[in-house]
Amino acid sequence: MRSILPILLLLLSFTARAEDLMMVRSTLSFPEAMVTLQNTIRDYGYTLSRVQRVDIGLTSFGFKTDKYRIVFFGKAEENRRMIARRPELVAYLPLKIAIFAEEDDTLLVAANPVKWLEGLVEDEELRIQFERWRNDLQAILEDVRRAEE
Amino acid sequence: MVLAWLAVLLSQPLLAGPDGAELFSRHCVACHGEEGRGGVGVPLALPAFLESVDDRFLTVTIREGRPGRVMPSFRTLSDAQIQAIVSYIRSWTDRPTPTFDPAPIQGDAQRGARLFASHCAGCHGPEGRGGHGTGVTFSRPRDLPIIAPALRNRGFLAAASDRLIRATLVRGREGTPMVPATSLGLDDRDIDDIVAYIRSLESTLHDERRRLQEKHDAEPTVLMEESSYTLEETVENVKQAIVGKNYRVVRVQRLEEGLVPEDQVNPRQVVVYFCNFNQLNQALAIDPRVGLFLPCRITVVEEKGVVRVYSTNPGRMAHFFNNDELKELCEEMSRTYEEILEEATL
Numbered sequence: 001m002r003s004i005l006p007i008l009l010l011l012l013s014f015t016a017r018a019e020d021l022m023m024v025r026s027t028l029s030f031p032e033a034m035v036t037l038q039n040t041i042r043d044y045g046y047t048l049s050r051v052q053r054v055d056i057g058l059t060s061f062g063f064k065t066d067k068y069r070i071v072f073f074g075k076a077e078e079n080r081r082m083i084a085r086r087p088e089l090v091a092y093l094p095l096k097i098a099i100f101a102e103e104d105d106t107l108l109v110a111a112n113p114v115k116w117l118e119g120l121v122e123d124e125e126l127r128i129q130f131e132r133w134r135n136d137l138q139a140i141l142e143d144v145r146r147a148e149e
Numbered sequence: 150m151v152l153a154w155l156a157v158l159l160s161q162p163l164l165a166g167p168d169g170a171e172l173f174s175r176h177c178v179a180c181h182g183e184e185g186r187g188g189v190g191v192p193l194a195l196p197a198f199l200e201s202v203d204d205r206f207l208t209v210t211i212r213e214g215r216p217g218r219v220m221p222s223f224r225t226l227s228d229a230q231i232q233a234i235v236s237y238i239r240s241w242t243d244r245p246t247p248t249f250d251p252a253p254i255q256g257d258a259q260r261g262a263r264l265f266a267s268h269c270a271g272c273h274g275p276e277g278r279g280g281h282g283t284g285v286t287f288s289r290p291r292d293l294p295i296i297a298p299a300l301r302n303r304g305f306l307a308a309a310s311d312r313l314i315r316a317t318l319v320r321g322r323e324g325t326p327m328v329p330a331t332s333l334g335l336d337d338r339d340i341d342d343i344v345a346y347i348r349s350l351e352s353t354l355h356d357e358r359r360r361l362q363e364k365h366d367a368e369p370t371v372l373m374e375e376s377s378y379t380l381e382e383t384v385e386n387v388k389q390a391i392v393g394k395n396y397r398v399v400r401v402q403r404l405e406e407g408l409v410p411e412d413q414v415n416p417r418q419v420v421v422y423f424c425n426f427n428q429l430n431q432a433l434a435i436d437p438r439v440g441l442f443l444p445c446r447i448t449v450v451e452e453k454g455v456v457r458v459y460s461t462n463p464g465r466m467a468h469f470f471n472n473d474e475l476k477e478l479c480e481e482m483s484r485t486y487e488e489i490l491e492e493a494t495l
Contacts, residue, residue, distance in 0.1 A: 019221065020221075020468075020469035020470075020471070021438060021441070021469055021470065023179040023180070023438065024178075024179050025178050025179045025182070025183070025188070027183070047407070047408050048407070049405075049406065049407030049408045050402075050406070050407050052400075052422075052444070054429070054433075054440050054443060054444065068433070068437075068440060070440055070441075072407070074408050075408075076405060076408045076409045076413075079405075079408070080415075087450070087452065087457070087459075088370065088371040088373065088459060090404060090418060090448045090450050090459055091371045091372075091373075091446075091448050091459035091460055091461050092371070092461060093404070094404075094408065096441070098438065098440035098441050100437060100440065102188055102437075105182075105183075105188075107179060107188075107189075107437070109438045109440070109441060110441070111441050111466075111469065112469075115469060116370070116466070116469065117370060118370070119369065119370035119371075120370055120371070
């Protein structure tokens, strides 16, 4: 009984937030938030596949920071299974979170797969998988938001 | 039993009342900053702002958001939760909360339109569609320290009464580029005419948003073409088409690289990343969240002897950013994707 309550509450708090984009602000500096994000992603059982810089020449275009990265991650078996189910998912996977500095803070953004992939849902399995990804992304962002130095 | 437990647990936060600070940090801080300093969103903590808007303005803004101007609507929050957020925002100032007579202001909207074009449109955009980008300047290049909000906006017009708008014009917003109208050489009659004009913008909105929603719903989630070439040839074709469109190929990799040991990577799934730095920087200046679909990407896959080329559809994604300024750019990207997909497979 005890063990299902947190899950129920978690579900309630998630269904209350039907957002297309999920964004959080961390008071950690960019390098600290980056390390925290990567550790959190691993804690949720994902493999980090790559960190992509999106900052080429940003400062020369007037940006005050070039700290902008995309972090890619996934579970190989899960990705294979889902791509076999719905080949279009190759265009979307692996999952990603964008992370960038704003003054002393760090912002993190992820797309909500439930919304973005709505058009690809054709059965329960896909729907449940997209919800699981949404919940994991949201939980990862929330953990980074709450992390302190 | 579970229900009883749940009832107890759920009633506790209700009895205590929702926590405004926690709700604000969960739903608003990402854009408006800690304690409302601003960010992708405008600052909310300035005394000059708080003493010129009533609670109805804050409540309706939270509920309706600003359609097409990044600020989402929070229809899923309860009245009590919104009230808690409003109280929390109010706790930043000890100045009294103003109230406004809801009676409309009469004025000459046509004359107001001319005054608006000459005195206000420079910052608020033609017809009050809002300045370029949103919020404050912290890390992105902008014209102003704070970008002027859209006034031709259903969310703004629903939240602001005529007299609230007039008070804002009369006082300006100290600490922001919004100066009092008198310092722009406008008198009381001019101000009433401008208020009448801003109110009249409501009737120009029609069902713009519904049409955008319908367009969005009709967009495919993923773009796809079947190729008549081999996988290797198709990848080369994609790269050539990309260069032909003035983009640069930044990286070619197999989809599973980094996810599984090197010898287990599926070699028949290839991702081509490409970019046009000018476009990238423009997009980031409009909305820093666009990293979610940049750099551009096309995926080439061979499955059971059939080669297919896939990409996401930026034209559909634009909608999720609730940012009208991105729309054009995203549609342009969609066209480019479609052309590359076609050129590479035909």
